[in-house]
Amino acid sequence: MYKIDTQNVDFYYGDFHALKNISMQISPNTSVAFIGPSGCGKSTFLRLFNRMNDLIPGTKLEGKIYIDERNIYDKSENVDRLRKNVGMVFQKPNPFPKTIFENVAYGLRVNGVKDQSYIEETVVKTLQQVVLWDEVKDKLKESAFALSGGQQQRLCIARALAISPSILLMDEPTSALDPISTGKIEDLIHQLKEQYTIVIVTHNMQQAARVSDKTGYFYLGELIEYGDTRKIFTNPEKESTQNYITGRFG
Amino acid sequence: MKVIDQEIASLKNSVSEMWSLVRQQLFNAGEAMLSGDKELAYKVISRERRVNAFELKIDSDCEDIIALYAPVAIDLRFVLAMYKINTNLERLGDFAESIARFAGNLPDGEPVDPDLIKETRVQVMLQELLEMLALAQEAFEKEDSEIASRIFLKDNLVDEINVASSKIIANYIESHPGSALIGLYMSGVIRKMERFGDHCTNIAEELIFYLDAKVMKHMGKADPKA
Numbered sequence: 001m002y003k004i005d006t007q008n009v010d011f012y013y014g015d016f017h018a019l020k021n022i023s024m025q026i027s028p029n030t031s032v033a034f035i036g037p038s039g040c041g042k043s044t045f046l047r048l049f050n051r052m053n054d055l056i057p058g059t060k061l062e063g064k065i066y067i068d069e070r071n072i073y074d075k076s077e078n079v080d081r082l083r084k085n086v087g088m089v090f091q092k093p094n095p096f097p098k099t100i101f102e103n104v105a106y107g108l109r110v111n112g113v114k115d116q117s118y119i120e121e122t123v124v125k126t127l128q129q130v131v132l133w134d135e136v137k138d139k140l141k142e143s144a145f146a147l148s149g150g151q152q153q154r155l156c157i158a159r160a161l162a163i164s165p166s167i168l169l170m171d172e173p174t175s176a177l178d179p180i181s182t183g184k185i186e187d188l189i190h191q192l193k194e195q196y197t198i199v200i201v202t203h204n205m206q207q208a209a210r211v212s213d214k215t216g217y218f219y220l221g222e223l224i225e226y227g228d229t230r231k232i233f234t235n236p237e238k239e240s241t242q243n244y245i246t247g248r249f250g
Numbered sequence: 251m252k253v254i255d256q257e258i259a260s261l262k263n264s265v266s267e268m269w270s271l272v273r274q275q276l277f278n279a280g281e282a283m284l285s286g287d288k289e290l291a292y293k294v295i296s297r298e299r300r301v302n303a304f305e306l307k308i309d310s311d312c313e314d315i316i317a318l319y320a321p322v323a324i325d326l327r328f329v330l331a332m333y334k335i336n337t338n339l340e341r342l343g344d345f346a347e348s349i350a351r352f353a354g355n356l357p358d359g360e361p362v363d364p365d366l367i368k369e370t371r372v373q374v375m376l377q378e379l380l381e382m383l384a385l386a387q388e389a390f391e392k393e394d395s396e397i398a399s400r401i402f403l404k405d406n407l408v409d410e411i412n413v414a415s416s417k418i419i420a421n422y423i424e425s426h427p428g429s430a431l432i433g434l435y436m437s438g439v440i441r442k443m444e445r446f447g448d449h450c451t452n453i454a455e456e457l458i459f460y461l462d463a464k465v466m467k468h469m470g471k472a473d474p475k476a
Binding site: 183186187190206209210229230233234 | 252253254313314317318319320
């Protein structure tokens with residue numbers, strides 16, 4: 001059973017044909033990287049998985065996207081439920097103007113959890129999971145903005161994980177971070193894929209190589225090549241992929 | 251542990267396993283040649299496939315680490331050194347197989363003449379090569395370039411035995427015309443063993459490159475008279 005299964009997906013921003021006939025299967029507990037030049041459609045495709053593009057007027061989707069064998073664009077699908085299952089982390093860390101503790105607890109509270117001891121337990125567990133606990137345990141009541149960029153991004157990952165999703169989408173999660181913070185997030189991705197399915201959009205090809213099991217290369221709205229990362233980075237099938245990953249194009 | 255560290259540790263384990271296998275291959279091939287044990291010789295020949303399989307795996311692992319993790323500094327030197335040491339170990343495996351084939355082709359019940367073994371000092375040469383290989387493995391596992399540098403001196407004795415062997419074997423053939431073929435085969439084996447020593451010094455050079463970032467290639471012999 002695939003975790004994510006897209007079948008003949010086309011997507012339009014008004015008249016602009018942004019994604020062209022994309023079919024891709026993602027297995028559970030794997031990390032998949034999307035690479036490609038700016039405007040190739042990789043972020044658009046990623047945002048289809050938690051229906052973030054629904055918020056943009058004038059867009060149109062054709063084809064099917066299944067998560068856990070449910071068609072997530074079916075009329076009966078509850079988008080809140082979908083987004084609880086499919087967490088997302090963005091390019092720039094975007095903590096809420098709240099304390100460190102409340103940032104992680106937020107998702108639980110808006111989902112109706114009232115049991116304070118459960119909330120506390122989950123906050124601690126999740127901060128440990130993102131390897132942030134030791135750095136923040138003595139300042140949980142301080143503003144999240146007091147943290148460094150790398151810490152804020154790990155906090156945002158913790159916030160996404162606190163409501164127990166099974167998929168984590170990451171849209172260039174380290175492009176605003178320094179190399180040390182980037183390394184910590186990449187190590188974290190390796191740990192998290194034991195429990196979650198991770199899809200990451202990255203402009204950093206070396207990052208795709210380091211963190212993903214599978215890589216998809218997009219160009220002009222088409223999925224040019226999708227396969228094992230080792231294969232893509234040592235012997236890609238398509239010349240276009242080779243030209244992109246070797247820096248000769250894009 | 252970072253992912254690249256895990257990959258490097260895994261590569262190191264594979265190279266170490268291959269190293270032990272090649273040492274065992276040389277030891278068994280030598281035993282087979284000295285004792286005329288054909289069964290042991292065939293075992294060496296059959297195990298050569300495992301050495302080849304290791305070579306392919308290690309090549310692929312090195313390629314993956316370079317492509318996926320872009321190693322730099324000592325990590326890069328490590329991967330480059332392993333890539334080359336892998337090739338050298340595979341050649342050593344081939345040499346061990348050749349010695350085993352020589353042993354396997356000896357006439358039944360007729361081991362190599364002990365006088366020929368004694369005069370050529372092939373047994374001493376074999377022992378020296380096994381020590382070189384063991385020393386190199388120790389240097390690799392302990393990450394100690396000083397141990398690696400001791401290998402260069404040991405190769406001098408191997409070269410000396412090789413140089414002396416031609417005349418000894420020529421004399422042997424003259425005095426034992428019926429054993430000319432064995433004499434020629436022995437000459438071939440000794441030449442292979444001399445190359446074996448050269449590959450051990452190549453390995454030592456790669457270890458020093460990895461550990462100390464020093465290029466030892468083409469620096470000449472440890473002793474200019476050798």
